[in-house]
Amino acid sequence: MTAHLxxxxxxxxxxxxxxGHAPLYGTEAEEGPDVKTELRExxxxxxxxxxxxxxxxxxxxxxxxRVPLISDGKAVFLKxxxxxxxxxxxxxxxxxxxxxxxxxxxxxxxFRRRGGVALVxxxxxxxxxxxxxxxxxxxxxxxxxDVVAQAKAVGAGxxxxxxxxxxxxxxxxxxPASAMAVHLALTGLFGPRDPEPEWPATGYGQTGPTPMGxxxxxx
Numbered sequence: 001m002t003a004h005l006x007x008x009x010x011x012x013x014x015x016x017x018x019x020g021h022a023p024l025y026g027t028e029a030e031e032g033p034d035v036k037t038e039l040r041e042x043x044x045x046x047x048x049x050x051x052x053x054x055x056x057x058x059x060x061x062x063x064x065x066r067v068p069l070i071s072d073g074k075a076v077f078l079k080x081x082x083x084x085x086x087x088x089x090x091x092x093x094x095x096x097x098x099x100x101x102x103x104x105x106x107x108x109x110x111f112r113r114r115g116g117v118a119l120v121x122x123x124x125x126x127x128x129x130x131x132x133x134x135x136x137x138x139x140x141x142x143x144x145x146d147v148v149a150q151a152k153a154v155g156a157g158x159x160x161x162x163x164x165x166x167x168x169x170x171x172x173x174x175x176p177a178s179a180m181a182v183h184l185a186l187t188g189l190f191g192p193r194d195p196e197p198e199w200p201a202t203g204y205g206q207t208g209p210t211p212m213g214x215x216x217x218x219x
Contacts, residue, residue: 045122053129057135076151138164
C-alpha cells in the first residue's frame, strides 16, 4: 500500500515566497537626478564649454606662428618658401584644443561625478562650438584677409603677415575628442560604483513538507 501524504489542514504547501517589487539597487534617491535635472545640467555645461572657446581663440592668436608674405609691387609671395609657419598654426590650434578639452572634462567631472550620456554629449557639442568660435576669432581679429589690399598698403618689399587660417578642418574635432576621452576615463577610474544587488529571501530554505519520491512511503 502506498500512503498518501496530505499536508495538515491550515498548512500551505511549500512554495517560494514572491519577490515582489523590492528594489535591487537601493532607494530612488541613490539612482541620481531625474531627466529634467540632467538635461538642465547638460545645457549649462554645453554653454559654458562653448564660451570657453573665447580663451582658445585668444591663445591661438597669441601663440600661433605668423606666415610672412612680401610683395614686389605686382604679386604677393611667401617670404620663406620652406617655412613651416602654416603647419604650425594648425598644430598650435590642435594642441591648445586638446589641453582645453581635458581641462573642461576634468571640471565637468568635478561638477557631477556620476557622468551620464547627456553630459558627454554636451561636452562634445560644446567643444565643437568652442572650436568654431575660436577659429572665427582668429580669422576676425588676426591679420586682414585681403592680402592684395594689405600688400598695397605696406608697399613693395615690406614683409607683412598672412591671414590666420586653419588648413586642416579636422583640427576642429580635437577639443570634443579630448573632452569625451578624458571625461570617460575619469568616470571609469574615479566615478561612483553601482551598489551590489540585494536579493530578497526567496523562501526556498524554509521548513515545510518535503516532496516524496515515487518509491517513498511504500508499505
